[in-house]
Amino acid sequence: MTINIVIAGPRGKMGSEAVKMVMNEPDFRLVACIDHKNNGKTLDTILPEVDRAIPIYEDAQACFQNHKNTDVLIELSVPAAGYKHTKTALEHKVRPVVGTTGFTETQLKEVDAFAQQQNVGCMIIPNFAVGAVLMMKFAKMAATYFPDVDIIEKHHDQKLDAPSGTAIKTAELIRENRQSKKQGHPEEKETIPGARGADLDGIKLHSVRLPGLVAHQEVIFGSPGQTLTIKHDSMNRASFMDGIKLCVNRVMEIKGLIYGLETIL
Known part of the structure; x- marks a missing residue:
């Protein structure tokens, strides 16, 4: 057909x-x-x-x-x-x-x-790349064991929205397996507003916009003595x-x- x-x-x-x-x-x-x-x-x-x-x-x-x-x-x-x-x-x-x-x-x-x-x-569909979808699924799995997490998404400098739909979707999936919590020091202060990124239920999201990039994201989990990074890169469309x-x-x-x-x- x-x-x-x-x-x-x-x-x-x-x-x-x-x-x-x-x-x-x-x-x-x-x-x-x-x-x-x-x-x-x-x-x-x-x-x-x-x-x-x-x-x-x-x-x-x-x-x-x-x-x-x-x-x-x-x-x-x-x-x-x-x-x-x-x-x-x-x-x-x-x-x-x-x-x-x-x-x-x-x-x-x-x-x-x-x-x-x-x-x-x-x-x-926030992201059509199969590898990016697997990244999101793996991040959701990891959130059960690592509640402290930052998301860094990087795109070309002509992208209009920030954070990206993929980053938001990733945070939403993580939230399904993670209890709400405030990350970092309880009394931390941003000396420059926005330095700690956007906040979605305690999950920090950071957007990078530079020429030369296509679509990239890393999800960084931290716990005492270890970190876990799940990363995906799209090199071309x-x-x-x-x-x-x-x-x-x-x-x-x-x-x-x-x-x-x-x-x-």
């Missing part, structure tokens, strides 16, 4: 990699793209590696109205647009596979309820494509929201 796909954010580094993956996959067909620029143009005029005239829309409503055969939206744009595109796709019974992060808990509940109402699947491919196929089979790749591995 051929799956008809719309990609939001085709000019981005993740989006352009997804365009190549979809166009090279025999069971996938790219029917259109959503982009906040280049409305009315075709993808071959802005991406030199594309040799087909795939239409580009600025407005998601117009895109789905003109391509009623769309099965899946791959959403890889920016946080400000990701939620809107996801809701619009669901309105048209298009199944979103979302890599854009920044969704609030309230938004996740709304998306789940709407997907259930529309009787279609939706997947929001091709590392995410197998996860996207898996999700596109799986979202056709589910109803409601799945959050996190670990739930289907």
Whole structure:
């Protein structure tokens, strides 16, 4: 069965990699793209590696109205647009596979309820790399024995949200196996605000943004006399494509929201 796909954010580094993956996959067909620029143009005029005239829309409503055969939206744009595109796709019974992060808990509940109402699947995936998902699973296991933990996530300097969705998801998984506690000295003070990082139930999260990075995270556990570091590095964005491919196929089979790749591995 051929799956008809719309990609939001085709000019981005993740989006352009997804365009190549979809166009090279025999069971996938790219029917259109959503982009906040280049409305009315075709993808071959802005991406030199594309040799087909795939239409580009600025407005998601117009895109789905003109391509009623769309099965899946791959959403890889920016946080400000990701939620809107996801809701619009669901309105048209298009199944979103979302890599854009920044969704609030309230938004996740709304998306789940709407997907259930529309009787279609939706997947929001903070990290499509299988290795990153294993890192999160191992961190959750370790938290049973190591309640003191810091998360350091490192991304390229064009990433808009901090901390990353992967870091937040990792902290949420750790929290399931860890009692809430305040880390460090009870009377410690930040001489520069933010020096100890963000705080999620006592778990410290630190974000690094530098050119040359792609997506990297280490989870550092400490206890008397020992530390344990669980680390994952994505060297390029091709590392995410197998996860996207898996999700596109799986979202056709589910109803409601799945959050996190670990739930289907």
